Each structure stands twice: as C-alpha cells, then as structure tokens.
Amino acid sequence: MDAILTLDSVTKSFGGLRVTSGVSFSIDRGSISAIIGPNGAGKTSLFNEITGYLKPDSGRIIFQGAEITNLSTREIVARGMGRAFQVTSFFPEETVLDNVRVACLSRMDLTRKSIKSVSRFTKATDRAVSILESLGLDKYAKRPAFELAHGDQKLLDIGIALGIEPKMLLLDEPTAGMSPEERLLTRNLIQKLWKEFNLTLLFIEHDMDTVFGIAQTVRVLQTGRLLAEGTPEEIRNNPEVVTAYLGEEVF
Numbered sequence: 001m002d003a004i005l006t007l008d009s010v011t012k013s014f015g016g017l018r019v020t021s022g023v024s025f026s027i028d029r030g031s032i033s034a035i036i037g038p039n040g041a042g043k044t045s046l047f048n049e050i051t052g053y054l055k056p057d058s059g060r061i062i063f064q065g066a067e068i069t070n071l072s073t074r075e076i077v078a079r080g081m082g083r084a085f086q087v088t089s090f091f092p093e094e095t096v097l098d099n100v101r102v103a104c105l106s107r108m109d110l111t112r113k114s115i116k117s118v119s120r121f122t123k124a125t126d127r128a129v130s131i132l133e134s135l136g137l138d139k140y141a142k143r144p145a146f147e148l149a150h151g152d153q154k155l156l157d158i159g160i161a162l163g164i165e166p167k168m169l170l171l172d173e174p175t176a177g178m179s180p181e182e183r184l185l186t187r188n189l190i191q192k193l194w195k196e197f198n199l200t201l202l203f204i205e206h207d208m209d210t211v212f213g214i215a216q217t218v219r220v221l222q223t224g225r226l227l228a229e230g231t232p233e234e235i236r237n238n239p240e241v242v243t244a245y246l247g248e249e250v251f
Helices: 043-050 073-078 096-107 118-135 150-163 180-196 208-214 232-236 239-244
Strands: 003-014 017-028 032-036 058-063 081-084 168-172 200-204 217-222 225-230
Touching (some): 003 043, 003 200, 017 043, 017 217, 032 043, 032 208, 043 200, 073 081, 096 118, 118 150, 118 180, 217 232, 225 239
Parallel strands (some): 017 225, 081 168, 168 200
Antiparallel strands (some): 003 058, 217 225
C-alpha cells in the first residue's frame, strides 16, 4: 500500500516526562484509523507533533513522501494536512458560513480583508456551502457560530478543516461530550465524509463503539509508546491491551 504518513521513532520529552517514546508506524493513503489510550498516554501530544505544534526531540515524520518534522503548522497545512481539535476552534461571533468560507479563502492565500477577486470569493462561498450541506449544517449558515449546539460546533470545526482541502484529516476526539444518539450520528457522518472527500482519516477517540465501528486499523498508546496496532478484532483480543485497560471498561 501507498503510505501517506510515516512516523519513525518519534520522541518528545518535557523535562523528565516523555510524552512520546520512539513511536513508529505508517498510515496507508485512503485509510481510516484510530489512536486510543488512557488519559496521559500521549495521543494529543503525538497529534501536535504530526501537525507542527510541537517539534519532536528526535525521530522523523514523513508526509506525502517528504519530511515535515521541522516544518511550521502553516507549511504542513499547505502540504495537505488538516486537523479538527478536541476543543473547538472557530470565530464564535461570525456566521457558520463565514467560518468555513474563511478556511476556503485561506486555501487560496486570501483573507476577508484582502479579497482581490470576486470570482475567488464566489468559489470559496460555493465550496463552503457544499461543505455545510455535507455536514448537515447548511440550515444554520447565517447564524452566529456560538449559537450552535455542542455537537454541531464539533461538526463546524470539522467543516473548517475540510475548507483547506486536506488530503489527510486528523480528528481529536470528534464525539467528546456528545450523547449516545449524537455519537452514532457523528460516527456515520465521519464515514460519509471520509468517502465523499476521498480522505485519509486518523482520529483519537475514547468511545469504543466509534473506534471499533469505523476504524480499519487501531493503534494503542500507553505512557507515550506504541503498545499495539492491528485490526479492531486483533486489538480487542490483544492480552497486553486488555491488561493495560483493566478497570477502564474500554471493552
């Protein structure tokens, strides 16, 4: 298979605390996979390293055939990587449409204050509307983003990430804080977006129904190291994983 992302012995420490420790794996282009682990396992730190918010102390990160280990977040985004955060990140007073349109414009190196081409603005608007339709948020397009319910705010954050036209999308706990019904809807939507936008998708998640329901490959982090990786069934039956999660009621 064609690997879109490869991590080679990625390590990061803060003082005496090692948040990632020699993490190595490859992700196939077009796949959908999950990273799981207890709180403090290093999942978000690893996402931060992949997306340029943290620089590894050692190791290499290869994306689309080129090393991105020491690139800025902006440079990594320009190469085709998008991310939606555990804590939503948008302009609360702006409309839902404007939030996604700004992301679409940024892909074209434009801002709302320096629109040089009406045609580009129209193109960005059309794309933003299309994304909102895919997310089921088009009915809220003219409403301020802060008025959205929590679950819809999480979807808006995904929509903003889609606005930059990523080849690979990272989602940090996309169903956090949702009701069981909302989690099911979001799980189905993630699968739909993965196919519709031809994405490689990597997500962190604590809801095991979501993980085992849609991930083709599951990777388990514990104390910053990669404990196991495999199909959902292999992870379910891995003695080390089961032992690591005793009392967590993950399975």
